Amino acid sequence: MKTKLSVCVVMMTICLSVSAYARTYKIGTAAWIGWSPVNVADAKGFFKEEGLDVKVFTASDGFELRSFFKDKRIDLAFETIGNMVDLYMQGISVTIIAETDWSDGGxxxxxxxxxxxxxxxxxxxxxxxxxxxxxxxxxxxxxxxxxxxxxxxxxxxxxxxxxxxxxxxxxxxxxxxxxxxxxxxxxxxxxxxxxTATYPGVMPEGMMALNDILKDIPKTDLAKIFKAWIKAVSWCHDPANINEYMKILNSHTFKGTPPYSEADLKQMLSEVRIHDVKMLSEQNRTGGGLHVYLENLKAFLSSNNLLKKDFKPSEISDNTVITDILKE
The missing domain is CATH 3.40.190.10 (Periplasmic binding protein-like II)
Structure with a gap:
């Protein structure tokens, strides 16, 4: 009887474990300090706290990151907003799902x-x-x-x-x-x-997904990914965490390179603007900063004969999930 009971307990544990992480989400990033909160969310277990199994893949550079993305080796990716537009103009069905930060001197x-x-x-x-x-x-x-x-x-x-x-x-x-x-x-x-600090907001960055992948991600899961990101950003902005943050930057964000000095890391941090909740709301609201940037970028591309495919901000971005959770 004890043996049967033990087997039942084990089987229930396995089933609960499987149901807890029904899917592993793969998020792509690169060795760029503006996207380091995703490394913090990974290292500190913020994704797990939201009930998600997330693997963070760090590409060697933007070329490799976009290759991973186009080959569907990752589900979501961090990129500059302008490069997301470039992918769209190449005929790739991509959606901008949030603006998360600016290069602000970096x-x-x-x-x-x-x-x-x-x-x-x-x-x-x-x-x-x-x-x-x-x-x-x-x-x-x-x-x-x-x-x-x-x-x-x-x-x-x-x-x-x-x-x-x-x-x-x-x-x-x-x-x-x-x-x-x-x-x-x-x-x-x-x-x-x-x-980029000379021209504030000239290079916004954020998260994107291929349309056929995005449609298969439950909005509840996408909301949890954003919540983990926001929690990580808040943690990064807390001065009490600076020493641990420096260690995560060297061990995760810049993994594979010789450790950077505290002075260099602090300089790099000073050259990005990772959006807090207030800035996330302002940039991602309908008609907000992201929309304005996309309109200005389109005008620039058109005037320089670089607009390979016309677009409207509403066609290539979807702020539904990020704005909904920011209202909570």
Whole structure:
């Protein structure tokens, strides 16, 4: 009798365990500090607290991240909003499900110290992505110095190769992001000509999903993912957690690279704006900051003959779940 009872208990435990995590959600990110709350949510067990089984995959760069996404090796991904638009213009059925943060100084236009911005006309400019997010930012800078985007030739390379080429003297101006931007400054005689903080909101970022994957994710589960993210953001913003946060950044966000110093990590943190609840509400509300950015980006693409496929903000974004949970 005891044996049968024990077997029943074991079977019930297995069934409960299986039902507790009916699906494993795979979230893709990259080694970028603006998306580090997803690493915190993973490390601190915030997804599990919401009753979810989540695996976080960190890609080596944006190219690999988008490859994972398009190949459906991940369910959700963090990206720049402009790159989400680029995927849509490529004919990929993608939906922006939330704006979560801004690059607020983390992306930099680095100019060699002995060069002048106006001398860039007709020359190659190194970029880590020749996509709307980067070209929109670059255009803001060029407009301020009287240079047209069409006056230069963007050359795309992965971020590490780009930085190596700048250090070797093959580019006089590049667009790079932290931490590689720090290396370009220190080892390549670079100076910062402008950053995303120079033009607040010029490079928003967020979460996206392929439409055929999104339709199979229950809205209740998507809400739980957002709740875990919001909980992680609140934890990250609490000064009492700074030491543990530094450890998670090195062990998770920047896993596989030599540990960054506390000073470097704090500098990188100062160069992103990870939205708190108030900012999440303002950016993701109907007609809010995300909508305005998409309209402005569309105007930029159109005026530079880069609008490969027309779009309306409401066609490529769905704020239903994020706005609903922010009302709770």
């Amino acid at each position: 992306d930099k236009i680095i100019l060699r110290k002995d060069k002048y911005p106006a001398s860039m006309k007709g020359k190659p400019v190194g970029v880590y992505d020749n996509t709307p997010s980067v070209t929109y930012f670059l255009n803001q800078y060029f407009m301020s110095i009287g240079v047209k985007l069409s006056d230069v030739r963007p050359v795309e390379m992965d971020i590490k190769t780009l930085t190596n080429n700048f250090i070797a003297g093959r580019f006089d101006l590049i667009v790079a992001y932290a931490p590689e931007a720090l290396r370009a400054e220190r080892e390549g005689r670079g100076k910062v000509a402008a950053t």
